[in-house]
Amino acid sequence: MSTPASPPASPSSSRIYLLARELLRALLPTLVINVLCAAVVTYLMHIGTGFKQNLLIAMCIGLSAMLLIQGARTLFWGNGEPHKGGFIAMLLVLAPLSFVIGNLVAEVILGTPIEALTLGQSNNIIGIIVLTLLACVGGTLFFWNREKIAALQAHASIIEKQAALAQLQMLQAQVEPHMLFNTLATLQTLIASEPLRATQMLDQLIHYMRATLTTSRSENTTLQKEFDLIQAYLGLMSLRMGLRLSYRLQLPEQLGSLKLAPMLLQPLVENSIRHGLEPKVEGGNCTVRASLHQGMLILSVFDTGQGLNAGISYNQPPGILAEGPTLEGETMHFGLQNIRDRLHALYGPLAELILTHNVPAGTMAQITIPLSALPPSPYTRA
Structure with a gap:
Protein backbone atom coordinates (compact mmCIF):
# COMPACT_ATOMS: atom_id res chain seq x y z
CA MET A 1 0.00 0.00 0.00
CA SER A 2 1.53 3.28 -1.08
CA THR A 3 1.77 6.17 1.34
CA PRO A 4 0.18 9.47 0.34
CA ALA A 5 2.54 12.13 -0.93
CA SER A 6 3.31 14.89 1.54
CA PRO A 7 1.74 18.24 0.67
CA PRO A 8 4.05 20.90 -0.73
CA ALA A 9 5.40 23.47 1.66
CA SER A 10 3.18 26.55 1.94
CA PRO A 11 4.58 30.00 0.98
CA SER A 12 4.34 31.11 4.62
CA SER A 13 6.39 28.17 5.90
CA SER A 14 8.97 28.79 3.16
CA ARG A 15 9.31 32.42 4.22
CA ILE A 16 9.61 31.42 7.89
CA TYR A 17 12.41 29.00 6.98
CA LEU A 18 14.11 31.71 4.87
CA LEU A 19 13.83 34.23 7.71
CA ALA A 20 15.26 31.78 10.26
CA ARG A 21 18.20 31.02 7.94
CA GLU A 22 18.91 34.72 7.34
CA LEU A 23 18.73 35.51 11.06
CA LEU A 24 21.21 32.76 11.88
CA ARG A 25 23.59 34.04 9.18
CA ALA A 26 23.29 37.62 10.51
CA LEU A 27 23.63 36.83 14.22
CA LEU A 28 27.42 36.78 14.64
CA PRO A 29 28.15 39.91 12.54
CA THR A 30 25.32 41.72 14.38
CA LEU A 31 26.88 40.87 17.75
CA VAL A 32 30.23 42.23 16.57
CA ILE A 33 28.61 45.46 15.37
CA ASN A 34 26.81 45.79 18.73
CA VAL A 35 30.09 45.54 20.65
CA LEU A 36 31.66 48.22 18.41
CA CYS A 37 28.65 50.52 18.90
CA ALA A 38 28.81 50.08 22.69
CA ALA A 39 32.52 50.99 22.63
CA VAL A 40 31.85 54.11 20.51
CA VAL A 41 29.00 55.28 22.78
CA THR A 42 31.04 54.68 25.95
CA TYR A 43 34.52 55.91 25.05
CA LEU A 44 33.95 58.42 22.24
CA MET A 45 30.48 59.86 22.91
CA HIS A 46 30.75 59.48 26.74
CA ILE A 47 27.09 58.48 27.12
CA GLY A 48 25.68 56.22 29.81
CA THR A 49 27.04 54.88 33.07
CA GLY A 50 29.56 52.43 31.69
CA PHE A 51 30.46 49.93 29.00
CA LYS A 52 28.43 47.03 30.45
CA GLN A 53 25.17 48.99 30.46
CA ASN A 54 25.85 50.38 26.98
CA LEU A 55 26.67 46.91 25.71
CA LEU A 56 23.33 45.61 27.00
CA ILE A 57 21.50 48.51 25.34
CA ALA A 58 23.44 48.04 22.10
CA MET A 59 22.58 44.35 22.08
CA CYS A 60 18.88 45.10 22.57
CA ILE A 61 18.87 47.77 19.84
CA GLY A 62 21.03 45.74 17.43
CA LEU A 63 19.04 42.53 17.78
CA SER A 64 15.79 44.48 17.42
CA ALA A 65 17.12 46.08 14.24
CA MET A 66 18.20 42.69 12.90
CA LEU A 67 14.76 41.17 13.55
CA LEU A 68 12.88 44.12 12.08
CA ILE A 69 15.06 44.61 8.98
CA GLN A 70 15.46 40.94 8.11
CA GLY A 71 11.78 40.28 8.82
CA ALA A 72 10.62 43.19 6.62
CA ARG A 73 13.04 42.25 3.86
CA THR A 74 11.85 38.63 3.85
CA LEU A 75 8.21 39.77 3.96
CA PHE A 76 8.49 42.15 1.01
CA TRP A 77 11.21 40.60 -1.17
CA GLY A 78 11.66 37.00 -0.04
CA ASN A 79 14.90 35.54 -1.41
CA GLY A 80 15.17 38.16 -4.16
CA GLU A 81 17.26 41.32 -4.24
CA PRO A 82 15.46 44.23 -2.51
CA HIS A 83 14.49 47.38 -4.40
CA LYS A 84 17.11 49.96 -3.43
CA GLY A 85 14.74 52.89 -2.95
CA GLY A 86 12.23 50.86 -0.99
CA PHE A 87 14.97 49.32 1.13
CA ILE A 88 16.46 52.73 2.03
CA ALA A 89 13.00 54.02 2.99
CA MET A 90 12.52 50.92 5.12
CA LEU A 91 15.81 51.59 6.92
CA LEU A 92 14.84 55.21 7.65
CA VAL A 93 11.71 53.95 9.39
CA LEU A 94 13.03 50.82 11.09
CA ALA A 95 16.30 52.25 12.47
CA PRO A 96 14.59 54.76 14.82
CA LEU A 97 11.91 52.17 15.63
CA SER A 98 14.52 49.58 16.59
CA PHE A 99 16.22 52.23 18.75
CA VAL A 100 12.99 52.84 20.67
CA ILE A 101 12.11 49.14 21.00
CA GLY A 102 15.66 48.21 22.02
CA ASN A 103 15.75 50.87 24.74
CA LEU A 104 12.38 49.78 26.09
CA VAL A 105 13.58 46.17 26.26
CA ALA A 106 16.78 47.31 27.99
CA GLU A 107 14.76 49.31 30.53
CA VAL A 108 12.73 46.21 31.37
CA ILE A 109 15.91 44.16 31.80
CA LEU A 110 17.69 46.82 33.88
CA GLY A 111 14.61 47.85 35.86
CA THR A 112 15.59 51.55 35.62
CA PRO A 113 15.03 54.30 33.01
CA ILE A 114 17.83 54.88 30.54
CA GLU A 115 19.45 58.33 30.59
CA ALA A 116 19.54 58.63 26.80
CA LEU A 117 15.71 58.68 26.69
CA THR A 118 15.25 61.56 29.14
CA LEU A 119 14.35 65.02 27.85
CA GLY A 120 17.61 66.47 29.10
CA GLN A 121 19.58 64.11 26.89
CA SER A 122 17.96 65.00 23.55
CA ASN A 123 21.35 65.49 21.85
CA ASN A 124 22.32 62.01 22.98
CA ILE A 125 19.10 60.62 21.50
CA ILE A 126 19.85 62.17 18.11
CA GLY A 127 23.45 60.97 18.20
CA ILE A 128 22.51 57.41 19.13
CA ILE A 129 19.76 57.29 16.50
CA VAL A 130 22.26 58.43 13.89
CA LEU A 131 24.72 55.80 15.15
CA THR A 132 21.99 53.16 15.02
CA LEU A 133 21.11 54.18 11.47
CA LEU A 134 24.77 54.03 10.41
CA ALA A 135 25.15 50.61 12.03
CA CYS A 136 22.04 49.36 10.21
CA VAL A 137 23.30 50.72 6.89
CA GLY A 138 26.77 49.26 7.47
CA GLY A 139 25.37 45.87 8.40
CA THR A 140 23.03 45.90 5.45
CA LEU A 141 25.82 46.75 3.02
CA PHE A 142 27.91 43.94 4.51
CA PHE A 143 25.20 41.32 3.99
CA TRP A 144 24.27 42.71 0.58
CA ASN A 145 27.88 42.49 -0.64
CA ARG A 146 28.33 39.08 0.96
CA GLU A 147 25.37 37.72 -0.98
CA LYS A 148 26.67 39.22 -4.22
CA ILE A 149 30.11 37.68 -3.58
CA ALA A 150 28.46 34.30 -2.89
CA ALA A 151 26.50 34.61 -6.15
CA LEU A 152 29.70 35.48 -8.04
CA GLN A 153 31.49 32.51 -6.48
CA ALA A 154 28.64 30.19 -7.49
CA HIS A 155 28.78 31.60 -11.02
CA ALA A 156 32.56 31.13 -11.09
CA SER A 157 32.11 27.53 -9.93
CA ILE A 158 29.68 26.88 -12.79
CA ILE A 159 32.13 28.42 -15.29
CA GLU A 160 34.96 26.32 -13.85
CA LYS A 161 32.87 23.15 -14.24
CA GLN A 162 31.99 24.10 -17.81
CA ALA A 163 35.68 24.66 -18.53
CA ALA A 164 36.47 21.22 -17.14
CA LEU A 165 33.80 19.66 -19.37
CA ALA A 166 35.21 21.57 -22.36
CA GLN A 167 38.66 20.19 -21.51
CA LEU A 168 37.15 16.70 -21.46
CA GLN A 169 35.71 17.19 -24.94
CA MET A 170 39.03 18.60 -26.16
CA LEU A 171 40.90 15.65 -24.68
CA GLN A 172 38.40 13.27 -26.27
CA ALA A 173 39.00 14.93 -29.65
CA GLN A 174 42.74 14.53 -29.11
CA VAL A 175 42.67 10.84 -28.09
CA GLU A 176 40.23 9.31 -30.56
CA PRO A 177 41.67 10.27 -34.01
CA HIS A 178 45.13 8.73 -33.44
CA MET A 179 43.73 5.42 -32.20
CA LEU A 180 40.89 5.40 -34.71
CA PHE A 181 43.03 6.04 -37.78
CA ASN A 182 45.62 3.43 -36.77
CA THR A 183 42.88 0.87 -36.08
CA LEU A 184 41.15 1.54 -39.41
CA ALA A 185 44.50 1.23 -41.20
CA THR A 186 45.05 -2.14 -39.49
CA LEU A 187 41.53 -3.22 -40.43
CA GLN A 188 42.16 -2.31 -44.04
CA THR A 189 45.22 -4.55 -44.04
CA LEU A 190 43.51 -7.47 -42.27
CA ILE A 191 40.31 -7.55 -44.32
CA ALA A 192 42.01 -9.27 -47.24
CA SER A 193 44.53 -11.43 -45.36
Whole structure:
Protein backbone atom coordinates (compact mmCIF):
# COMPACT_ATOMS: atom_id res chain seq x y z
CA MET A 1 0.00 0.00 0.00
CA SER A 2 1.53 3.28 -1.08
CA THR A 3 1.77 6.17 1.34
CA PRO A 4 0.18 9.47 0.34
CA ALA A 5 2.54 12.13 -0.93
CA SER A 6 3.31 14.89 1.54
CA PRO A 7 1.74 18.24 0.67
CA PRO A 8 4.05 20.90 -0.73
CA ALA A 9 5.40 23.47 1.66
CA SER A 10 3.18 26.55 1.94
CA PRO A 11 4.58 30.00 0.98
CA SER A 12 4.34 31.11 4.62
CA SER A 13 6.39 28.17 5.90
CA SER A 14 8.97 28.79 3.16
CA ARG A 15 9.31 32.42 4.22
CA ILE A 16 9.61 31.42 7.89
CA TYR A 17 12.41 29.00 6.98
CA LEU A 18 14.11 31.71 4.87
CA LEU A 19 13.83 34.23 7.71
CA ALA A 20 15.26 31.78 10.26
CA ARG A 21 18.20 31.02 7.94
CA GLU A 22 18.91 34.72 7.34
CA LEU A 23 18.73 35.51 11.06
CA LEU A 24 21.21 32.76 11.88
CA ARG A 25 23.59 34.04 9.18
CA ALA A 26 23.29 37.62 10.51
CA LEU A 27 23.63 36.83 14.22
CA LEU A 28 27.42 36.78 14.64
CA PRO A 29 28.15 39.91 12.54
CA THR A 30 25.32 41.72 14.38
CA LEU A 31 26.88 40.87 17.75
CA VAL A 32 30.23 42.23 16.57
CA ILE A 33 28.61 45.46 15.37
CA ASN A 34 26.81 45.79 18.73
CA VAL A 35 30.09 45.54 20.65
CA LEU A 36 31.66 48.22 18.41
CA CYS A 37 28.65 50.52 18.90
CA ALA A 38 28.81 50.08 22.69
CA ALA A 39 32.52 50.99 22.63
CA VAL A 40 31.85 54.11 20.51
CA VAL A 41 29.00 55.28 22.78
CA THR A 42 31.04 54.68 25.95
CA TYR A 43 34.52 55.91 25.05
CA LEU A 44 33.95 58.42 22.24
CA MET A 45 30.48 59.86 22.91
CA HIS A 46 30.75 59.48 26.74
CA ILE A 47 27.09 58.48 27.12
CA GLY A 48 25.68 56.22 29.81
CA THR A 49 27.04 54.88 33.07
CA GLY A 50 29.56 52.43 31.69
CA PHE A 51 30.46 49.93 29.00
CA LYS A 52 28.43 47.03 30.45
CA GLN A 53 25.17 48.99 30.46
CA ASN A 54 25.85 50.38 26.98
CA LEU A 55 26.67 46.91 25.71
CA LEU A 56 23.33 45.61 27.00
CA ILE A 57 21.50 48.51 25.34
CA ALA A 58 23.44 48.04 22.10
CA MET A 59 22.58 44.35 22.08
CA CYS A 60 18.88 45.10 22.57
CA ILE A 61 18.87 47.77 19.84
CA GLY A 62 21.03 45.74 17.43
CA LEU A 63 19.04 42.53 17.78
CA SER A 64 15.79 44.48 17.42
CA ALA A 65 17.12 46.08 14.24
CA MET A 66 18.20 42.69 12.90
CA LEU A 67 14.76 41.17 13.55
CA LEU A 68 12.88 44.12 12.08
CA ILE A 69 15.06 44.61 8.98
CA GLN A 70 15.46 40.94 8.11
CA GLY A 71 11.78 40.28 8.82
CA ALA A 72 10.62 43.19 6.62
CA ARG A 73 13.04 42.25 3.86
CA THR A 74 11.85 38.63 3.85
CA LEU A 75 8.21 39.77 3.96
CA PHE A 76 8.49 42.15 1.01
CA TRP A 77 11.21 40.60 -1.17
CA GLY A 78 11.66 37.00 -0.04
CA ASN A 79 14.90 35.54 -1.41
CA GLY A 80 15.17 38.16 -4.16
CA GLU A 81 17.26 41.32 -4.24
CA PRO A 82 15.46 44.23 -2.51
CA HIS A 83 14.49 47.38 -4.40
CA LYS A 84 17.11 49.96 -3.43
CA GLY A 85 14.74 52.89 -2.95
CA GLY A 86 12.23 50.86 -0.99
CA PHE A 87 14.97 49.32 1.13
CA ILE A 88 16.46 52.73 2.03
CA ALA A 89 13.00 54.02 2.99
CA MET A 90 12.52 50.92 5.12
CA LEU A 91 15.81 51.59 6.92
CA LEU A 92 14.84 55.21 7.65
CA VAL A 93 11.71 53.95 9.39
CA LEU A 94 13.03 50.82 11.09
CA ALA A 95 16.30 52.25 12.47
CA PRO A 96 14.59 54.76 14.82
CA LEU A 97 11.91 52.17 15.63
CA SER A 98 14.52 49.58 16.59
CA PHE A 99 16.22 52.23 18.75
CA VAL A 100 12.99 52.84 20.67
CA ILE A 101 12.11 49.14 21.00
CA GLY A 102 15.66 48.21 22.02
CA ASN A 103 15.75 50.87 24.74
CA LEU A 104 12.38 49.78 26.09
CA VAL A 105 13.58 46.17 26.26
CA ALA A 106 16.78 47.31 27.99
CA GLU A 107 14.76 49.31 30.53
CA VAL A 108 12.73 46.21 31.37
CA ILE A 109 15.91 44.16 31.80
CA LEU A 110 17.69 46.82 33.88
CA GLY A 111 14.61 47.85 35.86
CA THR A 112 15.59 51.55 35.62
CA PRO A 113 15.03 54.30 33.01
CA ILE A 114 17.83 54.88 30.54
CA GLU A 115 19.45 58.33 30.59
CA ALA A 116 19.54 58.63 26.80
CA LEU A 117 15.71 58.68 26.69
CA THR A 118 15.25 61.56 29.14
CA LEU A 119 14.35 65.02 27.85
CA GLY A 120 17.61 66.47 29.10
CA GLN A 121 19.58 64.11 26.89
CA SER A 122 17.96 65.00 23.55
CA ASN A 123 21.35 65.49 21.85
CA ASN A 124 22.32 62.01 22.98
CA ILE A 125 19.10 60.62 21.50
CA ILE A 126 19.85 62.17 18.11
CA GLY A 127 23.45 60.97 18.20
CA ILE A 128 22.51 57.41 19.13
CA ILE A 129 19.76 57.29 16.50
CA VAL A 130 22.26 58.43 13.89
CA LEU A 131 24.72 55.80 15.15
CA THR A 132 21.99 53.16 15.02
CA LEU A 133 21.11 54.18 11.47
CA LEU A 134 24.77 54.03 10.41
CA ALA A 135 25.15 50.61 12.03
CA CYS A 136 22.04 49.36 10.21
CA VAL A 137 23.30 50.72 6.89
CA GLY A 138 26.77 49.26 7.47
CA GLY A 139 25.37 45.87 8.40
CA THR A 140 23.03 45.90 5.45
CA LEU A 141 25.82 46.75 3.02
CA PHE A 142 27.91 43.94 4.51
CA PHE A 143 25.20 41.32 3.99
CA TRP A 144 24.27 42.71 0.58
CA ASN A 145 27.88 42.49 -0.64
CA ARG A 146 28.33 39.08 0.96
CA GLU A 147 25.37 37.72 -0.98
CA LYS A 148 26.67 39.22 -4.22
CA ILE A 149 30.11 37.68 -3.58
CA ALA A 150 28.46 34.30 -2.89
CA ALA A 151 26.50 34.61 -6.15
CA LEU A 152 29.70 35.48 -8.04
CA GLN A 153 31.49 32.51 -6.48
CA ALA A 154 28.64 30.19 -7.49
CA HIS A 155 28.78 31.60 -11.02
CA ALA A 156 32.56 31.13 -11.09
CA SER A 157 32.11 27.53 -9.93
CA ILE A 158 29.68 26.88 -12.79
CA ILE A 159 32.13 28.42 -15.29
CA GLU A 160 34.96 26.32 -13.85
CA LYS A 161 32.87 23.15 -14.24
CA GLN A 162 31.99 24.10 -17.81
CA ALA A 163 35.68 24.66 -18.53
CA ALA A 164 36.47 21.22 -17.14
CA LEU A 165 33.80 19.66 -19.37
CA ALA A 166 35.21 21.57 -22.36
CA GLN A 167 38.66 20.19 -21.51
CA LEU A 168 37.15 16.70 -21.46
CA GLN A 169 35.71 17.19 -24.94
CA MET A 170 39.03 18.60 -26.16
CA LEU A 171 40.90 15.65 -24.68
CA GLN A 172 38.40 13.27 -26.27
CA ALA A 173 39.00 14.93 -29.65
CA GLN A 174 42.74 14.53 -29.11
CA VAL A 175 42.67 10.84 -28.09
CA GLU A 176 40.23 9.31 -30.56
CA PRO A 177 41.67 10.27 -34.01
CA HIS A 178 45.13 8.73 -33.44
CA MET A 179 43.73 5.42 -32.20
CA LEU A 180 40.89 5.40 -34.71
CA PHE A 181 43.03 6.04 -37.78
CA ASN A 182 45.62 3.43 -36.77
CA THR A 183 42.88 0.87 -36.08
CA LEU A 184 41.15 1.54 -39.41
CA ALA A 185 44.50 1.23 -41.20
CA THR A 186 45.05 -2.14 -39.49
CA LEU A 187 41.53 -3.22 -40.43
CA GLN A 188 42.16 -2.31 -44.04
CA THR A 189 45.22 -4.55 -44.04
CA LEU A 190 43.51 -7.47 -42.27
CA ILE A 191 40.31 -7.55 -44.32
CA ALA A 192 42.01 -9.27 -47.24
CA SER A 193 44.53 -11.43 -45.36
CA GLU A 194 42.78 -12.27 -42.04
CA PRO A 195 39.04 -11.56 -42.34
CA LEU A 196 38.16 -13.36 -39.08
CA ARG A 197 40.61 -11.24 -37.08
CA ALA A 198 39.39 -8.13 -38.91
CA THR A 199 35.81 -8.94 -37.87
CA GLN A 200 36.89 -9.37 -34.25
CA MET A 201 38.72 -6.05 -34.35
CA LEU A 202 35.71 -4.28 -35.89
CA ASP A 203 33.42 -5.70 -33.18
CA GLN A 204 35.86 -4.55 -30.50
CA LEU A 205 36.11 -1.10 -32.10
CA ILE A 206 32.30 -0.73 -32.07
CA HIS A 207 32.22 -1.81 -28.42
CA TYR A 208 34.92 0.70 -27.53
CA MET A 209 33.32 3.62 -29.41
CA ARG A 210 29.94 2.94 -27.80
CA ALA A 211 31.50 2.89 -24.33
CA THR A 212 33.46 6.08 -25.09
CA LEU A 213 30.40 8.02 -26.25
CA THR A 214 28.38 6.95 -23.21
CA THR A 215 31.14 7.88 -20.77
CA SER A 216 32.37 11.17 -22.24
CA ARG A 217 28.87 12.69 -22.39
CA SER A 218 28.31 12.24 -18.64
CA GLU A 219 29.45 14.63 -15.96
CA ASN A 220 30.36 11.71 -13.71
CA THR A 221 30.96 8.03 -14.29
CA THR A 222 31.72 5.12 -11.99
CA LEU A 223 35.09 3.52 -11.56
CA GLN A 224 33.62 0.27 -12.89
CA LYS A 225 32.52 1.97 -16.12
CA GLU A 226 35.92 3.61 -16.47
CA PHE A 227 37.56 0.19 -16.15
CA ASP A 228 35.07 -1.23 -18.67
CA LEU A 229 36.16 1.47 -21.11
CA ILE A 230 39.80 0.61 -20.52
CA GLN A 231 38.99 -3.09 -20.97
CA ALA A 232 37.43 -2.29 -24.36
CA TYR A 233 40.41 -0.15 -25.37
CA LEU A 234 43.06 -2.66 -24.31
CA GLY A 235 41.09 -5.47 -25.95
CA LEU A 236 41.22 -3.50 -29.19
CA MET A 237 44.93 -2.80 -28.81
CA SER A 238 45.68 -6.48 -28.09
CA LEU A 239 44.05 -7.39 -31.41
CA ARG A 240 46.30 -4.87 -33.13
CA MET A 241 49.53 -5.76 -31.31
CA GLY A 242 48.90 -9.48 -30.87
CA LEU A 243 51.26 -11.28 -28.48
CA ARG A 244 53.30 -8.09 -28.02
CA LEU A 245 50.71 -6.79 -25.55
CA SER A 246 49.48 -8.30 -22.30
CA TYR A 247 47.41 -6.46 -19.71
CA ARG A 248 45.80 -6.74 -16.28
CA LEU A 249 42.98 -4.76 -14.68
CA GLN A 250 42.84 -4.73 -10.88
CA LEU A 251 39.66 -3.16 -9.50
CA PRO A 252 38.44 -4.27 -6.05
CA GLU A 253 34.70 -4.93 -6.17
CA GLN A 254 33.89 -2.47 -3.39
CA LEU A 255 35.48 0.40 -5.33
CA GLY A 256 33.51 -0.11 -8.54
CA SER A 257 30.63 2.15 -7.42
CA LEU A 258 32.86 5.17 -6.71
CA LYS A 259 31.89 8.14 -8.86
CA LEU A 260 34.49 10.31 -10.59
CA ALA A 261 34.96 12.44 -13.67
CA PRO A 262 35.20 10.46 -16.92
CA MET A 263 38.28 10.09 -19.10
CA LEU A 264 40.88 10.43 -16.33
CA LEU A 265 42.43 6.97 -16.62
CA GLN A 266 41.91 6.16 -20.29
CA PRO A 267 44.32 8.87 -21.61
CA LEU A 268 47.04 7.49 -19.31
CA VAL A 269 46.48 3.99 -20.69
CA GLU A 270 46.50 5.40 -24.23
CA ASN A 271 49.82 7.15 -23.51
CA SER A 272 51.20 3.94 -22.03
CA ILE A 273 50.43 2.03 -25.24
CA ARG A 274 51.31 4.76 -27.70
CA HIS A 275 54.54 6.04 -26.16
CA GLY A 276 55.71 3.07 -24.11
CA LEU A 277 54.67 -0.33 -25.44
CA GLU A 278 53.80 0.14 -29.12
CA PRO A 279 57.24 1.53 -30.13
CA LYS A 280 59.03 -1.26 -28.22
CA VAL A 281 59.83 -4.20 -30.51
CA GLU A 282 58.99 -6.89 -27.98
CA GLY A 283 56.06 -4.96 -26.50
CA GLY A 284 55.25 -5.56 -22.85
CA ASN A 285 52.62 -5.45 -20.12
CA CYS A 286 50.14 -2.74 -19.05
CA THR A 287 48.57 -2.97 -15.59
CA VAL A 288 45.78 -0.68 -14.38
CA ARG A 289 45.07 -0.70 -10.66
CA ALA A 290 42.69 1.04 -8.23
CA SER A 291 43.25 1.08 -4.48
CA LEU A 292 42.63 3.09 -1.31
CA HIS A 293 45.32 4.42 1.02
CA GLN A 294 44.70 6.70 4.02
CA GLY A 295 41.50 8.22 2.65
CA MET A 296 42.88 8.66 -0.86
CA LEU A 297 41.81 6.92 -4.06
CA ILE A 298 44.93 5.76 -5.92
CA LEU A 299 44.62 5.04 -9.66
CA SER A 300 47.79 3.64 -11.20
CA VAL A 301 48.87 2.68 -14.72
CA PHE A 302 52.07 0.62 -14.96
CA ASP A 303 53.78 -0.38 -18.18
CA THR A 304 57.02 -2.17 -19.05
CA GLY A 305 57.63 -0.08 -22.15
CA GLN A 306 60.40 2.26 -23.22
CA GLY A 307 60.23 4.42 -20.10
CA LEU A 308 60.24 8.17 -19.67
CA ASN A 309 61.87 10.24 -22.38
CA ALA A 310 64.52 12.46 -20.81
CA GLY A 311 63.82 15.13 -23.41
CA ILE A 312 60.25 15.72 -22.20
CA SER A 313 59.27 17.25 -18.87
CA TYR A 314 56.30 15.24 -17.59
CA ASN A 315 55.88 16.63 -14.10
CA GLN A 316 55.61 20.37 -14.62
CA PRO A 317 53.25 22.21 -12.28
CA PRO A 318 49.89 23.30 -13.70
CA GLY A 319 50.03 26.14 -16.23
CA ILE A 320 53.66 25.57 -17.31
CA LEU A 321 54.25 24.20 -20.77
CA ALA A 322 57.08 21.75 -21.21
CA GLU A 323 59.43 21.76 -24.16
CA GLY A 324 59.59 18.50 -26.07
CA PRO A 325 61.76 17.63 -29.04
CA THR A 326 58.93 15.89 -30.92
CA LEU A 327 55.30 16.45 -31.74
CA GLU A 328 54.44 13.25 -29.90
CA GLY A 329 56.10 14.56 -26.75
CA GLU A 330 54.15 17.82 -26.93
CA THR A 331 50.88 15.95 -27.52
CA MET A 332 51.56 13.65 -24.59
CA HIS A 333 52.34 16.60 -22.33
CA PHE A 334 49.15 18.35 -23.44
CA GLY A 335 47.10 15.32 -22.40
CA LEU A 336 48.85 15.10 -19.02
CA GLN A 337 48.46 18.83 -18.39
CA ASN A 338 44.80 18.54 -19.30
CA ILE A 339 44.32 15.80 -16.67
CA ARG A 340 46.22 17.82 -14.03
CA ASP A 341 44.10 20.91 -14.64
CA ARG A 342 40.87 18.89 -14.47
CA LEU A 343 41.95 17.17 -11.25
CA HIS A 344 42.78 20.51 -9.63
CA ALA A 345 39.51 22.12 -10.78
CA LEU A 346 37.27 19.21 -9.80
CA TYR A 347 38.91 17.79 -6.65
CA GLY A 348 41.12 20.53 -5.20
CA PRO A 349 44.86 20.93 -4.63
CA LEU A 350 45.31 17.53 -2.97
CA ALA A 351 44.38 15.73 -6.18
CA GLU A 352 47.42 15.17 -8.36
CA LEU A 353 48.95 13.24 -11.22
CA ILE A 354 52.55 12.07 -11.10
CA LEU A 355 54.71 10.13 -13.53
CA THR A 356 57.78 8.19 -12.53
CA HIS A 357 59.94 5.28 -13.63
CA ASN A 358 58.59 1.78 -13.25
CA VAL A 359 60.88 -0.95 -11.93
CA PRO A 360 62.62 -2.68 -13.64
CA ALA A 361 61.51 -0.91 -16.85
CA GLY A 362 58.80 1.35 -18.16
CA THR A 363 56.64 4.08 -16.64
CA MET A 364 54.16 4.47 -13.80
CA ALA A 365 51.39 7.11 -13.97
CA GLN A 366 49.47 7.64 -10.74
CA ILE A 367 46.37 9.73 -9.97
CA THR A 368 45.60 10.54 -6.33
CA ILE A 369 42.16 11.91 -5.35
CA PRO A 370 40.86 12.54 -1.80
CA LEU A 371 37.96 10.18 -1.18
CA SER A 372 36.07 13.03 0.52
CA ALA A 373 36.18 15.09 -2.71
CA LEU A 374 34.37 12.46 -4.79
CA PRO A 375 30.59 12.66 -5.37
CA PRO A 376 28.51 10.64 -2.87
CA SER A 377 28.24 6.92 -3.54
CA PRO A 378 27.29 3.89 -1.40
CA TYR A 379 30.97 3.34 -0.59
CA THR A 380 31.81 6.94 0.34
CA ARG A 381 28.69 7.22 2.52
CA ALA A 382 29.72 4.07 4.37
